[in-house]
Amino acid sequence: MTPMSLLKYSLASLSGNRLRTGLSLVGVMIGVAAVLVLTALGEGARRYVTDQFSSLGTNLLVVLPGKTETSGLVGFGGIPNDLTLLDAQAVARGTRAAERVAPLSMGTEEIEYRARRRQVAIIGTTAEYQPARQLVVEKGEFLPAGDWTRGSPVVVLGQKAAAELFGAESPVGKVIRVGEWRIRVIGVLARQGVKMGLDFDDIAIIPVATGMQMFNRSSLFRILVQTYAHADLEEAKKTVRSILTERHEEEDITVITQDAVLATFSSILRVLTLALAAIAAVSLSVAGIGIMNVMLVSVSERTREIGLLKALGVARGQILAVFLAEAGLISTIGGLLGLSLGWALVQILLQVFPALPARSPTWAVVAAFVTSVAVGLVFGILPARRATKLDPIEALSRR
Amino acid sequence: MIRLDNIHRTFQVGTQEVRALVDVTEEIAAGEHVAIMGPSGSGKSTLLNLIGCLDKPTLGSYSLNGREIATLSESELTAIRRHEIGFVFQFFHLVPRLTAVGNIELPMVFAGIPRRERRQRASQALDAVGLSDRAEHRPDQLSGGERQRVALARSTVMNPTILLADEPTGNLDSKSGGVVLDLLGQMNAAGLTLIVVTHDPIVAQRADRVLLLQDGRIRKRVKSSAIAEILQFLADGGDT
Numbered sequence: 081m082t083p084m085s086l087l088k089y090s091l092a093s094l095s096g097n098r099l100r101t102g103l104s105l106v107g108v109m110i111g112v113a114a115v116l117v118l119t120a121l122g123e124g125a126r127r128y129v130t131d132q133f134s135s136l137g138t139n140l141l142v143v144l145p146g147k148t149e150t151s152g153l154v155g156f157g158g159i160p161n162d163l164t165l166l167d168a169q170a171v172a173r174g175t176r177a178a179e180r181v182a183p184l185s186m187g188t189e190e191i192e193y194r195a196r197r198r199q200v201a202i203i204g205t206t207a208e209y210q211p212a213r214q215l216v217v218e219k220g221e222f223l224p225a226g227d228w229t230r231g232s233p234v235v236v237l238g239q240k241a242a243a244e245l246f247g248a249e250s251p252v253g254k255v256i257r258v259g260e261w262r263i264r265v266i267g268v269l270a271r272q273g274v275k276m277g278l279d280f281d282d283i284a285i286i287p288v289a290t291g292m293q294m295f296n297r298s299s300l301f302r303i304l305v306q307t308y309a310h311a312d313l314e315e316a317k318k319t320v321r322s323i324l325t326e327r328h329e330e331e332d333i334t335v336i337t338q339d340a341v342l343a344t345f346s347s348i349l350r351v352l353t354l355a356l357a358a359i360a361a362v363s364l365s366v367a368g369i370g371i372m373n374v375m376l377v378s379v380s381e382r383t384r385e386i387g388l389l390k391a392l393g394v395a396r397g398q399i400l401a402v403f404l405a406e407a408g409l410i411s412t413i414g415g416l417l418g419l420s421l422g423w424a425l426v427q428i429l430l431q432v433f434p435a436l437p438a439r440s441p442t443w444a445v446v447a448a449f450v451t452s453v454a455v456g457l458v459f460g461i462l463p464a465r466r467a468t469k470l471d472p473i474e475a476l477s478r479r
Numbered sequence: 480m481i482r483l484d485n486i487h488r489t490f491q492v493g494t495q496e497v498r499a500l501v502d503v504t505e506e507i508a509a510g511e512h513v514a515i516m517g518p519s520g521s522g523k524s525t526l527l528n529l530i531g532c533l534d535k536p537t538l539g540s541y542s543l544n545g546r547e548i549a550t551l552s553e554s555e556l557t558a559i560r561r562h563e564i565g566f567v568f569q570f571f572h573l574v575p576r577l578t579a580v581g582n583i584e585l586p587m588v589f590a591g592i593p594r595r596e597r598r599q600r601a602s603q604a605l606d607a608v609g610l611s612d613r614a615e616h617r618p619d620q621l622s623g624g625e626r627q628r629v630a631l632a633r634s635t636v637m638n639p640t641i642l643l644a645d646e647p648t649g650n651l652d653s654k655s656g657g658v659v660l661d662l663l664g665q666m667n668a669a670g671l672t673l674i675v676v677t678h679d680p681i682v683a684q685r686a687d688r689v690l691l692l693q694d695g696r697i698r699k700r701v702k703s704s705a706i707a708e709i710l711q712f713l714a715d716g717g718d719t
Contacts, residue, residue, distance in 0.1 A: 081588060081589050081590070081591045082591060085588050085594075089588060092576060092577070093576060096575075096576040384570075384572055385572075385574055387572070388572045388574070389585075389589070390533070390560075391531070391533060391560060391566045392560065392561065392566070392585060392586040392589065392633075393557050393558065393559070393560035393561025393562065393564075393586065393589070393590070393637075394557070394561075394586075394589040395554060395557045395589075396553065396557075398589055472533050473524075473528050473533055473534060476568060476572060477524075
């Protein structure tokens with residue numbers, strides 16, 4: 081008997097009972113689609129977080145004032161030294177692995193052009209900030225490179241801030257008021273979106289020295305250090321810490337690698353995806369029990385047929401193959417339908433939540449399909465064996 | 480050539496032992512036409528199943544065309560059922576979802592005969608039972624007589640040497656039963672060994688000889704022309 085004629089025979093008997101076959105198909109289909117959709121959600125969440133981090137720039141060290149651990153003696157060493165522009169310059173000079181260093185001060189101010197006012201986040205920084213954070217300038221230019229301590233009265237506006245203030249007017253070259261200061265607009269950023277909770281479209285970027293004067297602060301908010309390569313991060317971290325510890329005569333700063341945070345999030349979310357896949361797999365095994373049930377009914381309904389096959393000289397192995405093929409067909413076709421249903425649902429998900437990059441990982445797609453086929457074969461064994469064990473004489477004596 | 484030597488067949492039903500065949504010895508030559516008769520429970524069907532290799536004797540020896548059945552493996556028995564033996568049943572046992580041609584092709588499908596040859600042999604077999612115009616009908620679209628003729632075509636399409644029929648007309652009216660018996664007769668005349676289990680003396684009359692069974696034993700072997708003797712045996716419930 082050729083595999084082709086075996087499949088044809090099994091397919092014919094499946095289509096002989098459409099409702100029953102259809103219902104068990106749906107069981108497998110839902111199981112496979114569930115795996116796809118749930119893993120797509122998990123993977124989407126993971127990629128969303130990962131993208132958020134990497135859109136902030138890669139190979140970054142973030143230096144912040146203060147130690148994150150609780151200090152023992154309150155009042156002594158509890159208040160950290162300021163993180164100054166000179167510290168930033170020392171880091172930039174002393175860290176060989178650093179490709180660039182960008183100091184950062186932050187605050188909020190009202191910006192004003194003619195009658196329009198708007199409260200925005202102000203970032204005081206330097207020219208190095210643009211490549212480190214991968215910002216794209218749409219019109220004009222970014223902050224000029226040069227002496228960090230010289231605060232020139234220039235500003236680069238976020239897309240939305242510029243649009244709100246100027247409408248259709250071209251902002252570049254115009255003078256706006258930032259707080260008490262009169263500052264000339266030299267550039268407008270392209271659309272950046274929200275990154276780590278900060279809306280980069282609704283900001284104003286000014287030179288760091290200007291910022292520190294404006295907010296009347298002696299300490300920087302952060303120092304960003306970007307290394308040449310990922311492998312340099314650890315070394316750079318040590319260098320930065322030792323430079324600043326030496327300058328402050330105590331270790332009162334915290335250095336965070338972005339990758340460490342990212343890796344933690346990523347692995348947490350990967351486990352979440354796996355857990356979701358496992359939950360969905362449970363529904364697949366339920367579908368398998370459905371197939372077994374249907375096949376058991378089919379075997380007892382077709383007792384006479386099985387007896388006949390034996391009388392016709394059909395081997396046990398062939399009878400086993402017939403019933404296994406039927407169970408396998410249900411699960412395979414159900415699996416294929418489930419893949420298309422799952423794919424369609426993920427597409428709908430993408431339409432409804434465009435921000436979430438929901439996509440089932442390849443391993444989940446392959447595993448869902450392979451599992452569904454395996455489920456049919458495994459749960460088909462018991463009914464198929466029952467068929468081969470039927471006594472032909474008894475089977476044939478029935479009406 | 481069928482050779483049965485001191486065959487016993489015992490079933491265990493609960494705690495009770497049922498002796499379905501007791502010390503049966505018989506020889507049936509190739510091309511013979513034999514009828515087996517006897518009251519219900521006399522062991523007719525058991526004997527037929529045994530000859531058809533669906534069952535094995537508890538004791539005794541059965542040799543078919545010179546091969547001792549007891550020594551054969553499961554797959555060799557399967558091959559014998561496939562190539563040497565054809566079965567016809569009282570309730571036809573056609574597969575309801577398959578057409579007449581599909582049912583006749585069934586044994587060839589599992590024997591791995593190529594599609595083209597299958598089609599050709601199935602339509603020949605269908606032609607032989609006079610149902611060429613019913614090829615694409617499903618069993619529920621056929622009359623009882625037509626169903627049995629399809630079953631007959633199916634049982635002979637693998638060119639067996641022995642045809643075993645268990646009450647082949649038991650479910651048919653006399654007219655369509657007659658057609659089926661004529662066909663069986665033709666096949667026997669063409670060289671097929673034919674063994675028919677029946678209640679009906681008219682069916683038995685067509686055989687060369689009749690085995691009369693009772694309580695698992697062959698009580699009498701009579702010429703089919705000895706109709707009076709057969710009727711007497713049946714009327715006495717076999718007690719002679």
